[in-house]
Amino acid sequence: MASGSIDAKLRKRAERVIPGGMYGHMAVQRGMPEGYPQFFERASGCRLWDVDGNEYIDFMCSYGPMIAGYGNPRIRAAADAQRERFDIGDGPPPVLVELAEKFTGQITHADWAVFAKNGNDATTICNMIARAHTGKRKILVGESAYHGSQPWANRRARGTPPEEHIHYPTYRFNDVEHVRATARKAGGDLAGIVVSSYKHDVPQRQELVDPAFAREVRKICDAESAVLILDDVRGGLRLSLDASWSELGVQPDLSAWGKAIANGEPLAAVLGSEPYREAASSIFYTGSFWYQGAPFAAAIETLDVLKEVNAPRRMEQLGQQFRDGLYEQAQRHGFGIHQSGPPQMPMIEFENDSKKTQVASFCANALRHGVYLHPWHNMFLSIAHTEADIEQALEGTDKAFGELP
């Protein structure tokens, strides 16, 4: 953003009243290329407008929550109608039950549901249930996996004493021997293993889950009477309309959901299978806004909308169109690139670019041509993208390649 821009002025104001100018994953000063806007003023379909009026085709989808288009009319109408009648009160509206019925009806392993606000609420509740059920303490997590920013899930140095992690030993994703060894070390104290849908450990290269790994983790949990916890917060409903490991024939015991399940209305969920119902009802977890009606209504409509178009396959097609186009352009412009992850959650890297300077330049160029990409985080497609949007985005990326030194 130019120094006289509205964005720049807002950043100056933000600098005074927000530590570092912005917090968390949306803080563009945390490693985004020069030129990325911090503040936005309009969103519609797959498009965003920053506060200076620049329009972008969005490949981040709010880092996942948007899956059916910003302001999707059906989902907005459902949420607004519920909000008008009843959003909060001294108990939930019936739509909580309707969503629990619908969601558990759709997800193979699920017999019951519990709702919260953050994906991290859901992963935390899964751990609590696993420990309550087993009476054991150790929860295995992927060594660089992200399950939220609460201290147990957050090893980013300051602010979290190492004691917060003593019961969270780490294993290497897709490494059967390593997860087996880590489980063995936990001995009789293994309460559960948390797995991501696939390896999307920012800023590393993405890696799909090895079906043999998935099956082995399931076996270890069965052998050790430990709980298999699937973190589908990021991948949920983009990879599959079922829990994401279902397509491999592996069912988790508990699954954590968030981000896209209500198309951006704040909602997270834990789904569980029958044996864990008693443990789930024996412990206490709650939040002031966890019974809010509008997000439940939005989620019900979101599940319908996504099912009607077989959203995961639709986003996979669109992502593949984008991926094929980028490979073709890179080759034509003489660049070696690597694209990883499922096409609907793509990530792009340049060869010999360990400091990510080239991919950062590429993204900054694309941004100027109206395409909002991310240089080191997986991106997200939505069903609001069309083939024409992808083509238009590819026109922008073609120029972006052309402008690289």
Add this chain to the structure above:
Amino acid sequence: MASGSIDAKLRKRAERVIPGGMYGHMAVQRGMPEGYPQFFERASGCRLWDVDGNEYIDFMCSYGPMIAGYGNPRIRAAADAQRERFDIGDGPPPVLVELAEKFTGQITHADWAVFAKNGNDATTICNMIARAHTGKRKILVGESAYHGSQPWANRRARGTPPEEHIHYPTYRFNDVEHVRATARKAGGDLAGIVVSSYKHDVPQRQELVDPAFAREVRKICDAESAVLILDDVRGGLRLSLDASWSELGVQPDLSAWGKAIANGEPLAAVLGSEPYREAASSIFYTGSFWYQGAPFAAAIETLDVLKEVNAPRRMEQLGQQFRDGLYEQAQRHGFGIHQSGPPQMPMIEFENDSKKTQVASFCANALRHGVYLHPWHNMFLSIAHTEADIEQALEGTDKAFGELP
């Protein structure tokens, strides 16, 4: 609710798909008297309607979030207008900055702000900042205080190994000697002390904060270079338009907010003073929905609406009217009752009622007469209540006393 009621039918459906039929503080089966509805379908001003069409004057205000009336037209309009333009995207809308400016401008100790979704997000972030700033580990908490349901704050048996609490020693609220001794035991490892606005440790009798205790805790923090963290999630904006200990002349270093700050839109906040800005910007905390625009817009309007009527004093008056009426009625009907806490966050107990059976009967009776009270949790007034509402509620409670055995 009668067995043929809509509420009863919904509970049967919920029993199948939600562990125990409902989770958390809104689960009426967790100790609410017979007859309390679980599900609601309409809310307006200070009134709620359950799914069977029964109307209640609400003294729980959604357990705090509602402070300016369900569906407050000004706040709803502000939230809806923001939602229409921009709710979520790849960065926040400008209204985040506007709220940070407004909120820090109103709260004496605050120089900066960070926003989240759950009150418990805010208390957790305060702990992280305190540890990052001091490089120390121990955070003192009140021995029966509630700062959320995340494991560090949740000692309710199963699901939380005791190791989660080794760095959270407990002190007795209002007990200067005890907090001093506990701080001494933490030795050079004292990162912070978390205090509630006042003692509202459900289901105990409420206790206002002793000003000498507040001053002493401040002194201990200063002497030990520890951080004073005020949990104003429950009391915030009901006790004061400033941080709640401001009226005692005691300023916290960090304060946690949630519940009422956006009149029910999901929002929490950490406010901090200058010395903690660097620590706050050095650590990572985030959530998928923490940048959502509508709740920021709602919070800005809520702060205005509350200031215009000096909301804490207004709610105190209304609460006092209710309290006076209840004392008069109790005496007239021959019951000894005790009312505790600030009038705007009242709690009622019956004498010689350690099992809370009499207060439960009283509340169940009041409910049948259209007054939604709570038998063992503090209640909440709002500025949507009027003197006429309180009078009408007192007509209901008068009958409720009369029907007691």
